[in-house]
Structures are given as C-alpha cells and as structure tokens.
Amino acid sequence: METLARLRLSAEFPKIFQRSFIAMFIVDKAETIVDANDMFCKIFGYSYDDVMYKPASMLHFSEATYRTFTDIAYSEIEQQDTTLLVHEFKHKNGASVWLRISGDLIPDPGEITWTLTDITEQKESEQKIYLLNESLHVEVQQQLEILREKDKQLQYQSRHAQMGEMIGHIAHQWRQPLAAISATAGFLSAKLLLGQFETKEFYEEIERIEKYAAHLSQTIDDFRNFFKLTKHKEKTTLESIVEETLGIVKPLLINKNITVLSSYECHKEVLTYRGELGHVVLNILKNAEDVLLDNHVEKPTISIRTFCNKEGMHLSIEDNGGGIDKAIIDKIFEPYFSTKSYKDGTGVGLSMSKTIVEEHCEGKLVATNTEKGVCFTISLLA
Numbered sequence: 001m002e003t004l005a006r007l008r009l010s011a012e013f014p015k016i017f018q019r020s021f022i023a024m025f026i027v028d029k030a031e032t033i034v035d036a037n038d039m040f041c042k043i044f045g046y047s048y049d050d051v052m053y054k055p056a057s058m059l060h061f062s063e064a065t066y067r068t069f070t071d072i073a074y075s076e077i078e079q080q081d082t083t084l085l086v087h088e089f090k091h092k093n094g095a096s097v098w099l100r101i102s103g104d105l106i107p108d109p110g111e112i113t114w115t116l117t118d119i120t121e122q123k124e125s126e127q128k129i130y131l132l133n134e135s136l137h138v139e140v141q142q143q144l145e146i147l148r149e150k151d152k153q154l155q156y157q158s159r160h161a162q163m164g165e166m167i168g169h170i171a172h173q174w175r176q177p178l179a180a181i182s183a184t185a186g187f188l189s190a191k192l193l194l195g196q197f198e199t200k201e202f203y204e205e206i207e208r209i210e211k212y213a214a215h216l217s218q219t220i221d222d223f224r225n226f227f228k229l230t231k232h233k234e235k236t237t238l239e240s241i242v243e244e245t246l247g248i249v250k251p252l253l254i255n256k257n258i259t260v261l262s263s264y265e266c267h268k269e270v271l272t273y274r275g276e277l278g279h280v281v282l283n284i285l286k287n288a289e290d291v292l293l294d295n296h297v298e299k300p301t302i303s304i305r306t307f308c309n310k311e312g313m314h315l316s317i318e319d320n321g322g323g324i325d326k327a328i329i330d331k332i333f334e335p336y337f338s339t340k341s342y343k344d345g346t347g348v349g350l351s352m353s354k355t356i357v358e359e360h361c362e363g364k365l366v367a368t369n370t371e372k373g374v375c376f377t378i379s380l381l382a
Contacts, residue, residue: 023116027056043118045092061090073103077112081105098123177212184209236274238306238315239264245281258292258300266306266313270380272361280353284317284376291321312381320372332367
C-alpha cells in the first residue's frame with residue numbers, strides 16, 4: 001500500500017496508470033471519480049471526459065445498489081485498507097458488466113484506487129450453465145413423470161391380463177362343481193316326477209349340492225384373497241407363497257397334463273409383499289404353461305424349488321419347454337417385449353414381475369437357460 005501511495009504521488013504514475021492493461025480508476029473522499037485509465041473507459045464505454053469528476057454512483061444501476069456495494073467495500077477498507085469483491089456494474093449502454101474489483105486506500109490524500117477485471121463472459125457462462133442445469137432438471141422431472149405414467153399403464157395392463165387369467169381359472173374350477181350340481185338337481189327332479197321320492201336319499205343329494213356350493217364359495221374367497229394386493233409388508237415364507245399360488249393354478253395345470261414337482265428346502269420367514277410376490281409366481285407359472293403347450297412337450301413338467309444360502313432365500317421355477325432363444329433372453333424383461341404377439345401378448349408380465357421383485361421387494365429376478373428349458377429364479381435377502 002505504501003508503494004502504491006508513493007507511486008500515486010510520483011511523476012511516473014500518470015504514464016503507468018494510463019498505459020496499464022488493467023482497468024483502474026480513482027475515487028476521492030467525496031466519492032467522486034478523479035481519474036480513470038483507458039482500460040476503464042473501454043470496459044464501461046465512456047470517454048475520459050464522460051466520467052471525470054462525476055459521482056462513482058453513475059457506474060451502478062441505482063443508488064440502492066451503489067449503497068449496497070459501498071457499505072460492504074468501505075467497511076472492509078476501513079478494517080484492512082483493502083477489499084476484493086465481485087459486483088455487477090452498469091455499462092454506458094445500460095448492459096450489465098460483471099467485475100472483480102479490488103480497492104486500496106491511499107490515506108493521504110484519502111483516495112481509493114480501484115482495480116478492475118472484467119469477468120462478464122465468465123458470469124454469462126456460469127449463468128448459461130445454471131440455466132442448462134435448470135433445463136436439464138426440468139427435462140429429467142418430465143421424463144420421470146412420463147416413466148411413472150408408463151409404469152401406471154404397465155400395471156393397469158398387467159392387472160387386466162391377470163384379471164383375465166383369474167376369470168379363466170375360476171371358470172375351470174367352477175365347471176365341475178356346477179356340472180355336479182346340475183346333475184344332482186336333474187336326478188332329484190326325475191325322482192319327483194316318477195314318484196320315487198325317498199327322504200333319506202333326497203337329503204343325501206341335498207348335502208352334496210351344499211358341499212358343491214361351499215366349494216364354489218371357497219373358490220371365490222381364495223381368488224379374492226390372492227388378487228388383493230396389500231400395501232404393507234408381512235412375514236411369510238417362499239413355500240407359503242408357492243402353495244397359495246398353486247392352489248389357484250395347479251388344477252388347471254393338471255387338467256392340461258402338466259406335472260408340477262415341488263422341493264422345499266428353505267422354510268425361512270421373510271418380510272415382504274406377499275400378494276405381489278404371489279402374482280410374480282403366477283405369471284411365471286403361466287408363461288411356463290404357455291411354453292409347454294405351444295412346444296407340444298411330450299411330458300410337460302414344471303419344477304419348483306426353494307433353497308437358502310449365504311446370499312439369501314431363493315425360489316426357482318423351471319420348465320422343460322426347450323428354453324429361450326439366446327438372441328432374446330436378455331430382452332424378455334423389457335417393457336412391451338413379447339414373443340406371444342400371435343396370442344395377443346402384451347409383454348408387460350415379465351417386465352412388471354421384475355419391477356415388483358427388484359423395486360418393491362428389494363430382490364432379484366433372473367432367467368437362465370438350462371439343459372431342458374428355462375429357469376426363473378427369485379432371490380430375496382435373508
């Protein structure tokens with residue numbers, strides 16, 4: 001500071017001041033501009049005469065912004081004889097000029113020499129980056145909303161597909177009891193018409209009808225409970241989920257001559273979404289059924305196994321339908337990808353199954369080809 005003060009008073013200062021590549025100007029105690037160099041004039045767009053003996057506030061957008069600047073700058077100068085700030089100034093044409101400005105006090109005659117560096121391009125670049133980040137943020141939010149909407153559509157389509165499956169299963173399980181009720185009612189009507197009414201026999205047949213009706217009612221309860229998705233986790237076992245699902249689908253599989261083999265080796269409890277996992281198992285079993293029937297497998301078989309190891313609890317469902325083409329096995333979990341277009345396949349089943357297992361139940365769902373077919377494995381943390 002002392003060197004600057006001596007230089008300010010020396011005969012060489014005007015030459016150095018004017019020829020400097022750094023913008024400089026001097027303000028006196030009355031906050032009036034008393035000197036400025038060419039670089040200063042270039043930055044602000046003024047001529048030398050435009051600024052000489054004019055208030056320093058002319059370089060600011062308003063008296064308020066000028067006072068905000070001076071309150072900070074002069075306070076720091078009073079404490080340490082210098083300051084360094086980044087501030088927005090006003091060009092002669094009204095545009096913004098961002099400067100890194102440092103001020104040094106010359107105690108005698110009480111002037112402040114201000115040194116300026118134009119950082120307008122830097123600030124504009126920062127603003128562009130900020131706006132780009134904001135734009136990207138908005139774009140990301142919009143894309144996330146689109147993905148959420150697609151996820152809702154997937155769930156909606158998956159639910160409709162499963163509802164269709166449910167109706168098919170109910171129809172299959174009701175067919176035999178309804179036929180039995182119809183036959184029993186016809187038998188009793190014939191007895192009455194022929195006058196061969198026997199009270200004991202009549203009551204026995206009535207009991208059969210009641211038994212069939214109870215079976216129909218139980219079927220409705222089973223399906224209603226199975227397809228009711230709970231919004232909370234509950235303790236269960238993989239074996240329990242499998243058995244509950246087989247209670248729904250196994251009669252139909254047996255009717256199509258598909259053998260179901262079960263091997264349970266885990267029996268550990270897990271806290272998870274029981275109903276959602278049941279839907280995943282049902283979907284995998286249905287896919288296995290389709291493959292076995294479409295490929296006309298001679299002895300169609302679905303093998304179900306549960307087992308535990310240090311990595312967690314696992315449920316594997318394997319068929320002997322010949323496996324999945326290596327060219328597409330990595331795509332089967334993609335939304336809307338389907339090999340069943342000829343059967344109006346939606347391609348949402350396996351995609352939703354993977355979402356349920358990995359995002360809702362925090363597990364893994366993978367598919368691998370085996371010697372006889374394909375094996376889907378659900379893995380949950382212990």
